Structure formats: C-alpha cells, structure tokens
Amino acid sequence: MSQHLLERLKQLERISAEEEAEILGLPASERHFSRGEDVVKQGSSPTFSCLLLDGFAARYKVLQDGQRQITALHVPGDFVDLHSFLLKRMDHAIIAVTDCRVAIVPHDKLREVTERLPHLTRVLWLTTLIDGAIHREWVVAIGRRTAAQHFAHLICELYLRLEAVGLIHERSFELPLTQAEIADTLGLSPVHTNRVVQELRRSQLLSWRSHILTVHDFDALTKLAEFDPSYLNLDGKPV
Amino acid sequence: MSQHLLERLKQLERISAEEEAEILGLPASERHFSRGEDVVKQGSSPTFSCLLLDGFAARYKVLQDGQRQITALHVPGDFVDLHSFLLKRMDHAIIAVTDCRVAIVPHDKLREVTERLPHLTRVLWLTTLIDGAIHREWVVAIGRRTAAQHFAHLICELYLRLEAVGLIHERSFELPLTQAEIADTLGLSPVHTNRVVQELRRSQLLSWRSHILTVHDFDALTKLAEFDPSYLNLDGKPV
DNA sequence: CGAGGTCTTGAAGACGATCAACAAACGTGG
DNA sequence: CCACGTTTGTTGATCGTCTTCAAGACCTCG
Numbered sequence: 001m002s003q004h005l006l007e008r009l010k011q012l013e014r015i016s017a018e019e020e021a022e023i024l025g026l027p028a029s030e031r032h033f034s035r036g037e038d039v040v041k042q043g044s045s046p047t048f049s050c051l052l053l054d055g056f057a058a059r060y061k062v063l064q065d066g067q068r069q070i071t072a073l074h075v076p077g078d079f080v081d082l083h084s085f086l087l088k089r090m091d092h093a094i095i096a097v098t099d100c101r102v103a104i105v106p107h108d109k110l111r112e113v114t115e116r117l118p119h120l121t122r123v124l125w126l127t128t129l130i131d132g133a134i135h136r137e138w139v140v141a142i143g144r145r146t147a148a149q150h151f152a153h154l155i156c157e158l159y160l161r162l163e164a165v166g167l168i169h170e171r172s173f174e175l176p177l178t179q180a181e182i183a184d185t186l187g188l189s190p191v192h193t194n195r196v197v198q199e200l201r202r203s204q205l206l207s208w209r210s211h212i213l214t215v216h217d218f219d220a221l222t223k224l225a226e227f228d229p230s231y232l233n234l235d236g237k238p239v
Numbered sequence: 240m241s242q243h244l245l246e247r248l249k250q251l252e253r254i255s256a257e258e259e260a261e262i263l264g265l266p267a268s269e270r271h272f273s274r275g276e277d278v279v280k281q282g283s284s285p286t287f288s289c290l291l292l293d294g295f296a297a298r299y300k301v302l303q304d305g306q307r308q309i310t311a312l313h314v315p316g317d318f319v320d321l322h323s324f325l326l327k328r329m330d331h332a333i334i335a336v337t338d339c340r341v342a343i344v345p346h347d348k349l350r351e352v353t354e355r356l357p358h359l360t361r362v363l364w365l366t367t368l369i370d371g372a373i374h375r376e377w378v379v380a381i382g383r384r385t386a387a388q389h390f391a392h393l394i395c396e397l398y399l400r401l402e403a404v405g406l407i408h409e410r411s412f413e414l415p416l417t418q419a420e421i422a423d424t425l426g427l428s429p430v431h432t433n434r435v436v437q438e439l440r441r442s443q444l445l446s447w448r449s450h451i452l453t454v455h456d457f458d459a460l461t462k463l464a465e466f467d468p469s470y471l472n473l474d475g476k477p478v
Numbered sequence: 479c480g481a482g483g484t485c486t487t488g489a490a491g492a493c494g495a496t497c498a499a500c501a502a503a504c505g506t507g508g
Numbered sequence: 509c510c511a512c513g514t515t516t517g518t519t520g521a522t523c524g525t526c527t528t529c530a531a532g533a534c535c536t537c538g
Contacts, residue, residue, distance in 0.1 A: 479538105480537105480538095481536100481537095481538090482535100482536095482537095482538105483534105483535085483536085483537105484533100484534080484535070484536095485532105485533080485534070485535085486531100486532085486533070486534085487530100487531085487532080487533095488529105488530090488531090488532105489528100489529090489530090490527100490528085490529085491526105491527080491528080491529100492525105492526090492527070492528090493524105493525090493526085493527085494523105494524090494525085494526095495522100495523080495524075495525085496521100496522085496523075496524090497520105497521090497522085497523095498519105498520090498521090499518100499519085499520090500517105500518080500519080500520105501516100501517080501518070501519095502515105502516080502517070502518085503514100503515085503516070503517085504513100504514085504515075504516085505512100505513095505514085505515095506511100506512090506513090506514100507510105507511090507512090507513105508509100508510090508511085508512100
C-alpha cells in the first residue's frame with residue numbers, strides 16, 4: 001500500500017517479511033481530497049482509517065467564537081486516522097491543507113490484523129504513542145516557549161519528519177500552509193505570526209517564499225528552539 | 240491488581256471473564272513514592288510500566304532556563320506509564336505530586352498479554368489514545384482559551400475523571416496541587432494563576448481551600464470553559 | 479487584467495509576566 | 509502545644525508580548 005508507511009515502521013522496529021507483506025497488502029481504496037475539504041468530520045464515526053499518501057493534513061478544533069486551534073499536522077506516510085479505529089466518535093476534525101491523496105483502510109481489516117499479528121499491532125500502537133509524544137512537545141512549546149522559539153521548534157520538527165520520508169531536498173521542503181494556518185497551529189494571531197516569521201528571516205535562519213521553506217542553519221534553529229529530536233523516535237536504529 | 244483500572248476499562252469496552260482475570264492477576268509489585276519524587280526519570284528506559292493506585296502524578300518537561308510545563312495529570316486508575324512499554328526512552332519525566340502508591344508491571348508480562356489477548360490489547364491501546372485526546376484538548380485550551388476558561392476547563396476535566404473512579408464526594412474532590420503547579424500545567428505565571436483562581440471563587444463557581452476543591456455550579460463552569468466531555472470517552476456505554 | 483486571498487505595516491490596547499513585599503498556612507522540632 | 513522557619517498564597521505596580529483593528533501592497537489564478 002504505502003511505501004512511506006513501511007519505511008517509517010522499519011525505522012521503529014524490525015519488520016518481518018510476513019508483516020511487510022501484510023502492510024503492503026492492506027486493501028485500500030484511494031481517495032482524493034482537495035484543499036480545504038474535511039478528510040474526517042467532527043462527530044463522525046468512520047468505519048475506516050486514513051493513511052496519508054500525499055499532501056498535508058491537519059487536526060483541528062474550532063471554538064464557539066470561531067477561533068481555531070490546529071492540534072496536529074500530518075505529512076505523507078502518517079497513519080492520520082488510526083485513532084478512529086478504536087475511538088468510536090471523532091471529537092475533532094481533520095482538514096486537507098493541500099490537495100491530498102489518501103488510502104482508506106477498513107477497520108475490519110485492521111481488527112483482523114491485530115488478531116493475527118501481535119507484533120505488528122504493537123508497532124502500529126507505537127506510532128500512535130509517538131503522536132502523543134508530539135502532542136506533549138506542542139503543549140510545552142505553546143505553554144512555555146516564546147513565539148519565535150515555538151515557530152522555530154515547529155520548523156525543526158517538520159524538517160525531521162519530512163526528511164524521514166524523503167521530502168527534504170537541499171535543505172528545503174514544501175510548507176504549503178498559509179501564515180494564518182501557522183498562526184492557528186502556534187496559537188497566535190496571524191499578524192504576530194507574520195512578525196515572527198520576518199524575525200527569523202532577518203536573522204538568516206531560514207527563508208520562506210512561495211511555499212518553499214529553506215533552512216539555512218539547522219543547528220542555530222534547534223538551538224534557538226531548544227529542540228531535542230528524541231521525542232520523534234527517528235534515530236532509525238532497527239533498520 | 241487494580242480495581243480502578245478494571246472499572247475504567249469496563250466503561251470503554253466489554254471485558255470478558257478471562258480478560259478480567261488476566262488484569263486482576265497481572266503480577267505487580269507495589270511501590271511508594273513521596274511527594275516531589277520522580278516516578279520515572281527523563282532519559283531512563285524502564286523495564287516496567289506504572290499503574291497509579293493512589294495519589295496524583297504529573298508528566299512534565301523543564302526548559303533550560305528552569306521553566307516547567309506539565310503536559311499531563313494522572314489520577315488513581317491511570318496506567319501512567321504504558322508509554323514506556325513501547326517507547327524505549329523517556330523523553331520526559333513523571334513526578335509524584337502527592338505521596339503515591341504505584342503498581343509496577345513488568346514489560347515482559349505486558350508483551351505476553353498482547354501476544355495472547357488481542358482484544359484486551361486493543362483496550363489498553365485505546366486508553367493511550369484517550370490520553371492523546373486529552374493532550375489535544377490541552378493544546379486547544381492553552382492555545383486559544385483565556386486563562387480563566389483554561390483553568391475552568393481543567394477543573395471540569397479533573398472532575399469527570401475523578402468521578403469515573405469514585406473520587407468525587409458532594410461535588411468536591413481533593414486537588415492537592417499548589418497554585419504554582421497549576422500554573423505549570425496552564426502555562427501561566429503563579430501570580431496570574433492566583434488571580435484567575437480568585438476570579439472563579441468570586442463568581443461563586445467553585446471554592447478551593449486546604450486542598451479541597453468544591454464545584455458549586457458545574458453547568459456554569461462547563462459553559463464558561465466551553466467544555467465538551469466527549470473526548471474523555473466516559474459515557475460508559477458498554478458496562 | 480481583474481479579483482480574491484495572502485502578506486505586510488502601523489497604532490492602540492489588553493492580557494499576562496515580572497518584581498517585590500507581605501500574609502497566611504503548614505510542618506517540624508523543641 | 510507552642511515557636512519558628514519554610515512554603516504557599518495574596519496584593520500592588522510596572523513592563524512586555526501579543527492582540528486587535530485597519531489599511532495598503534503583493535500575489536496568484538482564472
């Protein structure tokens with residue numbers, strides 16, 4: 001099914017030939033979502049999970065007054081919606097930030113896999129635990145870091161996550177979010193987000209034009225953000 | 240082992256007699272931690288997971304300048320550290336907020352259970368997904384709610400979580416955190432936290448003295464906080 | 479080429495941080 | 509059981525970060 005997913009899992013744990021075949025053989029219809037469309041709606045109870053093949057997606061909640069907070073960003077290879085496999089009802093929504101290609105995996109099939117392959121089950125479980133680790137890091141960033149540190153932290157995280165699926169080229173990657181969307185992930189206003197972006201541009205740490213973000217000094221960026229990548233579990237020991 | 244845990248799991252999914260026996264029979268040595276002690280240290284690689292039997296615990300990270308952010312609070316019945324079963328290295332620490340009684344469950348035993356009981360495995364997995372849902376709600380609260388709303392939201396959440404394990408009596412529960420610790424969970428300064436607490440006291444929504452917090456008007460509190468409990472999955476359908 | 483969305487800039491104001499001092503509560507030992 | 513020291517909570521004043529409002533410039537795409 002998804003080569004990206006397989007690579008990611010292999011970075012986490014040794015995957016047997018049987019498991020590999022199982023992953024690649026997961027029956028999955030493919031669906032497309034266009035920018036701005038909800039991939040999963042709040043309050044729905046999907047009977048399938050979504051694996052992001054191509055594009056960016058975001059989990060978000062909106063408050064009564066219309067304010068929005070993005071709680072997670074998903075990149076290609078993310079099993080965006082493994083949650084709904086066990087959590088019956090979606091307490092939030094997922095939006096396609098860009099046009100997205102998504103593999104749809106029925107919950108029945110997933111259940112069947114978990115009945116038969118306990119080790120693979122643990123690896124899938126692990127990927128959801130890493131999502132949790134990312135959430136914790138976001139809480140720290142939003143709670144205790146300055147706006148600039150927070151933005152820098154987000155860029156460092158995206159950089160490594162995209163690198164893990166081969167989407168970094170010459171220190172650059174596609175960051176298709178608008179500044180307003182970045183603001184909603186950082187918990188800031190769009191205006192202040194813009195000022196922070198310009199601050200980092202001025203200090204030569206990165207540039208960002210026409211949706212391409214280039215990191216000029218990754219070390220300095222991690223230092224500014226106090227970024228410690230260990231929570232991403234990307235050290236890739238197992239092979 | 241833990242009656243609390245069993246009750247919690249039964250609220251989520253139907254638990255068979257075999258599974259119930261398995262849970263109650265989990266071999267677990269008991270340990271005590273005193274207030275302020277680390278239950279799990281950052282950077283460690285435990286060979287067991289911790290189930291909180293009694294007391295409050297908190298996951299936290301500290302930044303270079305000494306600022307602290309608490310990323311989760313744990314109450315009795317929480318499988319505090321199921322994470323370490325699959326995540327090898329702790330990227331954060333867990334502190335005993337009060338004196339704690341903890342059951343220690345070896346990872347080997349957990350692995351063995353996951354090999355044999357796929358349904359129980361999914362239920363345990365589910366509990367970690369609910370932790371993730373709580374994290375997302377915290378991101379929203381810290382990112383987009385006012386300080387008073389955020390505090391109110393936290394109290395609503397704790398109220399329901401403690402109610403689920405029978406620790407609410409006459410609209411009251413023990414909240415043994417200091418205001419400085421609350422500040423570290425809300426991402427605020429202690430001074431401002433104090434002002435927010437007083438604001439809610441003045442508006443008659445709650446009182447909080449000598450570590451006992453009483454909610455006088457839960458509905459008004461949820462309304463202020465825009466609290467929607469569905470993310471906690473406590474509706475208790477299965478039995 | 480025009481139109482809508484996105485980015486940028488300025489000015490004013492709010493929310494929360496910080497600093498500092500003091501009061502109250504707690505716990506420990508005499 | 510009281511005395512004392514330490515931790516926790518409370519209050520005031522000042523400061524800074526970020527928000528809000530508003531207007532204009534810049535893109536991008538049909």
